Amino acid sequence: MRVITYREAIKEALIEELRSDPDVYLLGEDIGKKFGGTNKVTLGLWEEFGDERIRCTPISESAIIGAAVGSAMTGMRPVAELMFIDFLGVCLDQIMNQAAKLRYMTGGQVSMPLVIRTPGGAGRSSAAQHAQSLEAIFCHIPGLIVIQPATPYDAKGLLKEAVRNNNPVIFIEHKMLYNTKGEVPEGEYTIPIGKADIKREGKDITVIATSRMVNFSLEAARQLENEGISVEIIDPRTLVPLDEKTIIESVKKTGKVLIVHESVERCGIAAEIGQIINENAFDYLDMPVRRLGAKNTPVPFAPILENFVIPDAKKIYERIKSML
Amino acid sequence: MTEDKLKSMLYKMIKIRYAESKVAELFLAGEIPGFLHSYVGQEAVAVGACEALRGNDYITSTHRGHGHLIAKGGRMDGMFAELFGKKTGYCKGKGGSMHIADVSIGILGANGIVGAGLPIANGAALTSKMKNTGQVTLCFFGDGAANQGTFHESLNLASVWKLPVVFICENNLYAMSTPCCEHMNISNICERAKAYGIPGSTIDGNNVAEVYEEVSKAVERARSGDGPALIECKCFRKFGHFVGDPGDYRSKEQVEEWEKRDCIIGLKENLIKSKIFNEKEILHIENEVKREIDEAVNFAKESSYPSPADAMEDVYSDWNWGEEYR
Numbered sequence: 020m021r022v023i024t025y026r027e028a029i030k031e032a033l034i035e036e037l038r039s040d041p042d043v044y045l046l047g048e049d050i051g052k053k054f055g056g057t058n059k060v061t062l063g064l065w066e067e068f069g070d071e072r073i074r075c076t077p078i079s080e081s082a083i084i085g086a087a088v089g090s091a092m093t094g095m096r097p098v099a100e101l102m103f104i105d106f107l108g109v110c111l112d113q114i115m116n117q118a119a120k121l122r123y124m125t126g127g128q129v130s131m132p133l134v135i136r137t138p139g140g141a142g143r144s145s146a147a148q149h150a151q152s153l154e155a156i157f158c159h160i161p162g163l164i165v166i167q168p169a170t171p172y173d174a175k176g177l178l179k180e181a182v183r184n185n186n187p188v189i190f191i192e193h194k195m196l197y198n199t200k201g202e203v204p205e206g207e208y209t210i211p212i213g214k215a216d217i218k219r220e221g222k223d224i225t226v227i228a229t230s231r232m233v234n235f236s237l238e239a240a241r242q243l244e245n246e247g248i249s250v251e252i253i254d255p256r257t258l259v260p261l262d263e264k265t266i267i268e269s270v271k272k273t274g275k276v277l278i279v280h281e282s283v284e285r286c287g288i289a290a291e292i293g294q295i296i297n298e299n300a301f302d303y304l305d306m307p308v309r310r311l312g313a314k315n316t317p318v319p320f321a322p323i324l325e326n327f328v329i330p331d332a333k334k335i336y337e338r339i340k341s342m343l
Numbered sequence: 344m345t346e347d348k349l350k351s352m353l354y355k356m357i358k359i360r361y362a363e364s365k366v367a368e369l370f371l372a373g374e375i376p377g378f379l380h381s382y383v384g385q386e387a388v389a390v391g392a393c394e395a396l397r398g399n400d401y402i403t404s405t406h407r408g409h410g411h412l413i414a415k416g417g418r419m420d421g422m423f424a425e426l427f428g429k430k431t432g433y434c435k436g437k438g439g440s441m442h443i444a445d446v447s448i449g450i451l452g453a454n455g456i457v458g459a460g461l462p463i464a465n466g467a468a469l470t471s472k473m474k475n476t477g478q479v480t481l482c483f484f485g486d487g488a489a490n491q492g493t494f495h496e497s498l499n500l501a502s503v504w505k506l507p508v509v510f511i512c513e514n515n516l517y518a519m520s521t522p523c524c525e526h527m528n529i530s531n532i533c534e535r536a537k538a539y540g541i542p543g544s545t546i547d548g549n550n551v552a553e554v555y556e557e558v559s560k561a562v563e564r565a566r567s568g569d570g571p572a573l574i575e576c577k578c579f580r581k582f583g584h585f586v587g588d589p590g591d592y593r594s595k596e597q598v599e600e601w602e603k604r605d606c607i608i609g610l611k612e613n614l615i616k617s618k619i620f621n622e623k624e625i626l627h628i629e630n631e632v633k634r635e636i637d638e639a640v641n642f643a644k645e646s647s648y649p650s651p652a653d654a655m656e657d658v659y660s661d662w663n664w665g666e667e668y669r
Contacts, residue, residue, distance in 0.1 A: 092467065124452070132660075
């Protein structure tokens with residue numbers, strides 16, 4: 020099977036949906052002509068689809084997301100780009116109070132078929148205002164679908180599905196994953212929203228990991244294999260709605276759980292998933308659910324500081340060892 | 344501007360006035376939950392502006408949205424039932440006063456966040472432009488919203504993309520309890536249009552004919568592809584910011600001064616003077632309106648409440664996932 024990058028996979032998803040549905044269009048800052056976005060995901064799209072469908076905007080996040088909301092309510096299928104997830108603060112009202120709630124508040128009179136693509140994540144000294152993982156905030160707002168793909172295969176399949184879904188989807192990419200590679204089939208495929216993926220089968224411990232932490236967990240698992248420890252890795256892929264069934268089945272099998280996410284530990288999604296496991300598989304647990312997230316600090320600038328705060332393969336390895 | 348148009352506008356203004364008075368009465372009697380923002384006094388703006396629209400044009404509204412809903416052709420029964428929180432309400436009891444919408448006739452909704460309607464109006468206008476439907480979007484907002492970032496972002500984006508949207512600022516001189524002179528340093532909000540490269544004008548928001556003429560010009564301009572405009576309508580709300588607010592941050596003199604310029608009284612006088620209507624005919628309209636509203640209120644009172652579990656529906660579109668473990 021051919022191997023492409025996470026970036027290329029996302030671009031392919033966008034191209035395929037733009038080609039097959041004239042109501043789909045993109046909007047965002049610097050996504051257009053010759054620049055193709057700050058992460059080069061949309062490079063080349065303007066050349067094929069032009070100004071009408073690849074809409075480069077002023078730096079006005081509220082206006083961007085609001086335009087997506089208003090056009091989604093009236094028949095279009097926008098894919099908006101929020102350049103960094105950290106800019107959420109600038110447009111939170113249009114996401115939280117408008118996109119997420121207008122269908123409900125109008126008693127179902129409108130659909131909101133929009134996607135907001137946004138990269139988060141640390142790993143190259145982009146510092147506190149450009150390095151966050153804020154998925155938990157979106158998960159806490161009813162009305163949104165939250166997707167966080169870790170691989171090129173998942174990114175493409177889920178983005179296509181997200182564009183076709185009639186609900187507001189927050190599609191969280193990771194800036195350090197854009198250059199990672201993976202197998203992606205030629206031809207049409209999608210991945211269902213709300214279905215987790217078992218990235219690695221194992222029997223001694225369940226590691227639930229998201230985004231870049233999936234790769235780090237796989238690295239740790241390979242090392243642990245050499246020491247006779249068998250690690251099962253579950254990648255939820257969709258955070259809301261969460262595939263609780265797959266998670267619970269794994270927990271019942273292994274009896275031990277470590278949840279790893281890059282976002283700050285306090286009130287991160289591990290807290291939510293841990294509680295779900297508590298309520299549904301308590302009798303199967305050999306020990307309390309453990310979690311590993313970033314330290315409760317803003318993300319620092321200097322590499323040595325950033326590396327201290329953010330989880331990595333070594334920290335995951337050590338945490339698993341300490342549990343067994 | 345035909346005689347029929349003037350008569351139709353008077354009818355709608357009276358309808359809004361009576362409906363809003365009824366709403367306030369029911370609320371103060373404890374029959375309607377939540378909070379309400381009365382449109383009484385500003386009827387000429389909603390009616391004059393919406394009269395300039397076609398049936399399938401869009402509007403976005405504010406927390407003070409009943410007037411826009413009625414002016415655009417919204418149903419009294421759906422509105423009252425919603426205010427009572429009944430199942431038969433426009434929003435099945437899920438939205439309430441600040442979120443009433445009738446999307447089937449282009450009313451994209453009242454909105455509880457000041458300034459949130461402007462970016463959304465741009466979105467609706469963008470759809471019309473991309474699909475080449477010739478539809479126009481009217482965006483209502485107040486003087487308070489003109490200081491929100493969304494106002495500036497939206498006028499700018501609408502200008503840059505030449506969107507078919509007309510921004511209508513209902514400047515009733517107070518952003519909640521704060522007078523204009525304390526919340527901005529300019530006298531007329533229309534001056535801000537220049538900053539975004541769009542035409543701007545200030546008009547008498549109590550003169551329904553003037554509102555209609557000015558908005559019509561802007562709507563035709565937008566419809567023909569020449570982009571957005573900002574129209575500031577100077578007006579005054581008769582009551583406080585919300586029903587129950589005594590509004591004593593406004594002087595008695597100011598309130599009385601504006602009372603003399605009441606938009607409905609003014610229009611009635613003009614129509615009688617120019618012999619377009621006589622007093623008997625106007626009384627007939629008022630009785631018609633009262634009857635219509637009483638019917639709507641009865642409908643609302645007799646309608647059932649939603650069942651509690653209905654709260655779980657409409658969070659998402661056409662898709663529910665299994666509640667397997669909950």
